[in-house]
Amino acid sequence: MPDKNGLHHSCAAFIRGLKRCAGPIILLGLVLAGLAVYYTLNRLTISTSRNDLVASSKQLIQLSEKMTQDFGGRDGLVVVVENGPEKQRAVQFADALAAELRRYPDRFPDIFYRLNPEVFKPWALLYLEHKDLLKLKDNILGQKNLLQGLAADPRVTTFFRLVNEQIAQAMIGQLFTGFLEEQGQELPDVSLLNATLRQLHQSLEGKQPYVSPFSAFFPKELSDLSEEGYFFTEDDRFLLFLVTPKPGGFATTSKEVELLRQLVRQVKAQFPGLKVGVTGPDALEADEMTYALKDITLATWLSLAGQMGLLILFLRSLRRTLVEGLVLIIGLCWTFGMVTLVVGHLNLLSLIFAPLMLGLTIDYGIHWFCRLEEEEGPERQCSAETLGCAFRQTLPGIVYAGLAAMVSFLPLAFVGFKGLAELGLILTLGILIMLVATLLLAPSLVVVSERCVSKPHTCPGKPHPFLDLSWKRPGMIVALGALITLLGTVSLLYVQFDLNPLHLQNQGTESVVWENNLLKESKYSTSYGALATASLNELQARTEALKKLPTVSHVESVLSFLPSRPEEKRPFLEEMRPVVTAINFPRTPAAPSNPQELAAILSRINFKMGEAAKNLEGEKTATREQIQETHQLINQILPLLNSRQNPGAAARLADFGEHFLADLNDKWNLLLGYANSALNSPPMTLASLPQAMRERFVSPQGTYLIRVFPSQDIWNFGPLKQFVKDLRSVDPNAVGDPVLLYVFTLGFRNSILWAAGMALLAISVMLVILFRSLKMAMLALIPLVVGTGLTLSIMWLLGLPFNQANVLFLPLILGEGIEFGIIILARWQLEESARTITLPASTAKGVALAALTTTLGFGSLMVSGHQGTFSLGLLATVGSLSVLLASLSILPAFLRLVQGDRRQPFFSPNLSPGRWLNHMIRKKPNEKTTLDH
């Protein structure tokens, strides 16, 4: 077996060389590490933009950058104020916050929270929704008789008398001639009646202040402009305050978010009970990074402490633990130097390369140390012979495991997703560097740090079996392995790939809480699609097309700030203006109302409402509730009109009458003014809009921006896909956060799946080439296949989905599975003594320690509140323990079964390390294998 001998001699020569060169090698390693650190600190940059994760040549990125350039990357932060029963407090808070933020123009260059309503006042009626203006016109024309009657006899009793007549007329009409109406005759709207009754009830009870009941009749936004122009969600549940922070990376944005939150807290202190939060794309990103880094820092310290403890416990040597730690640190420094030289930067994904790489490469040293311990025997005395023996015997396994790990990451380097491609390249080269560091530095450091003596040693020594297992019924264990694999295959159908990035975040994070609030309560998202059009006509056509899409909730463009379809609204105004002009309400009542007269009228209304309430099965719920309310209110009011029970009734009714008439007079004159100005003013144009508004939606080049807001929760992949598809059906060049998210998510998932498939294929081919046997290659894959099956089954049981965070660590599980298979199989093939006992204790110990360091190293991430980090820790823990279990039980059982078929062990790998070592180091036949000569 020339290869075996070649390996033997090469390793002996290498170890001899170490005796002379260990010091210089370590020195060289340290110098290189120092240079790498210096180079890294000066040259390596960190890119935290998600855009940098997809290929820069992509048209989408170019379009997005152009969009940002044209319209400014604005409104990255959103202050959300939960609106109470009155808008007033939210509005006051917004004004106070704006004043505070204006003190930091360099930190918050742009704030956008209100449009000055005075600018829009002349066209106020044309800004009403088509249906609202139609309703107003119908109200005015439909209630013409009531309005005229009230103007002729301006008293509260007249109002109720006229309303009563309307109701009576409607009821008789419905009963006797309702069949003549096409859609059946309906009861009149009692909103105004109820609002007036409510206010009358308050007044008769002596409660203040008077609140206008006419908001049920006239659009409320016309009456009071002090609360207009603010950005409320459609249901008025939330007030939105948009803030543009100073441009910059993650560090800058995080500082601005922190400052904004501090200012929000300060201002909020003046408004006890008001609920306010900061969210928006920039806040979500900054919070995710901040909390993830915080959690990862804690987890890293826990992990380091735990791993060191494990190494000390297993290796029973602080010195060797420190040696292993130093090897990893030097290797990591070299890798950083390589990253700086080859890539030049780290992105959001490649930031995690270090723990991922160390999780795998720490294993190489572990396997070597465990084998060294076995060769040293109970005396644990270092010698050149044991060092050489351990090195030689573990070299094939370690090198093949390293190669397999590199091959598992190499396909990532070829995916189109830039972030993953860079990670793949860094990991592939990093593992190579760590492998070299381990093979060179670990023996050198042992030689230097321990007093190695020369001592005869039979290589390989006599291994002890793992836990003295006799493997008497390997068939049963193999069957169990097959069952686990089968279960895993079934589980694969049930384990989801959760693509929702919000699910990765810490659900208690302020930005996530408020983003979810907006989504749940108002179906509003701070994320929107963006389209640019070259002309106003195109803008109008696309806006109309977008509004028809079911996935779109609303569309914002410069047109949103111009009255929509004014030509259709003007006829409504022209129709109602003569009525409004002809009727004139005095500011004071003609005479005080008589409580008894009013009581009589109300009791007549009450009779009909009481009967109607009993017979409303077929009516709409809203109508039924309104009628029941009328009935209840009148029952409460009638006793209050009784002068004996309520001596102040007449005075309070008179007071109410004065407020009522003055209020009606104000509203009516306002309406008349608006109707006149809307009809007499020139049409509203873009030039009439405020500059801040035009800058947002019209670029210096004259293109127009359209913001498209989704109607569904686009953080979920299904609605996101449909939304982006719809956007692209209107404009293939649509961009914006949802489009980027879609491209990112899809590209990420597809790249990972492709790379995983290619890695599996490449590893299988590599194993066949190395072992020159399909059977052996299949055996090497057993820990991976069974371990993955077990992992999937547990994920199914725990309801743990794959996501964008934990899927990144799948290669770790894949690499470990392959590594353990190769380590066990290499020894099994190399050594007769190992075959006899199937699984030597030192090999099992190395595998167990390697798996446990991974478990502890990544399991510590479960301390994180960041859901992505937590799931990553959980998957790494479950995965490495599953692979460990499969490696130490199913694979040895298989080997036991296979062993029966094998007459002669062989180990003649195609790419034997012995060959290349032999080639690299010129062997001298007379050289001795000890270090002392």
Added chain:
Amino acid sequence: MRKPLSIISWSLAALWLLAAPALAQTPKDYVRGILGQAMGVQNNPSLTDAARRPLIHQIIEKNFDFNLMARDSLGPAYGNLNSGQRQEFTNAFSYLFQDSYTRLVLNFLKRENVEYQRESQEGGKARVDTAIVRTNESIPVTYFMHSTPQGWILYDVMVDGVSILQNYRNEFARVIKTKSFSYLLERMRTQVKAVR
């Protein structure tokens, strides 16, 4: 020949005698009598809702002058109809009015406290003001009637100031103006089928 004549005369006299109490009634008594009958039916616990309906229907049928009401509800348009159309219209009107008024009574008139107020008569016509009074509720109802040889008979009721006959006039005039009489009759036919 005298015998049969005398039989007819006696029969007429008997009928006159039977009708005499109605003629002798004041308008208020007449209204009180009708409302009494209706409330008797409404408050009879042995009757189901379904059983009450035909009984109320009968009371209404006996006490309203449908020919006059049909003619009056159509206004001048009535003069343009041929006798067949008039007959059909009157029949349909009569049935629909009875059905609607039955519903009105069934829904509104229970064990009520009815106040009988002013009564006025002029030129063979009379008006009786009443009010249905409950706690916190009241509704004025005015009955209009005219005298016939058989006694008083109703031709309109005004509920809370809204005349039923006037409502018919307004709505029929609107439909004839915007559509046509044929359309109106067709809608009435359809409604008769629907409620029958």
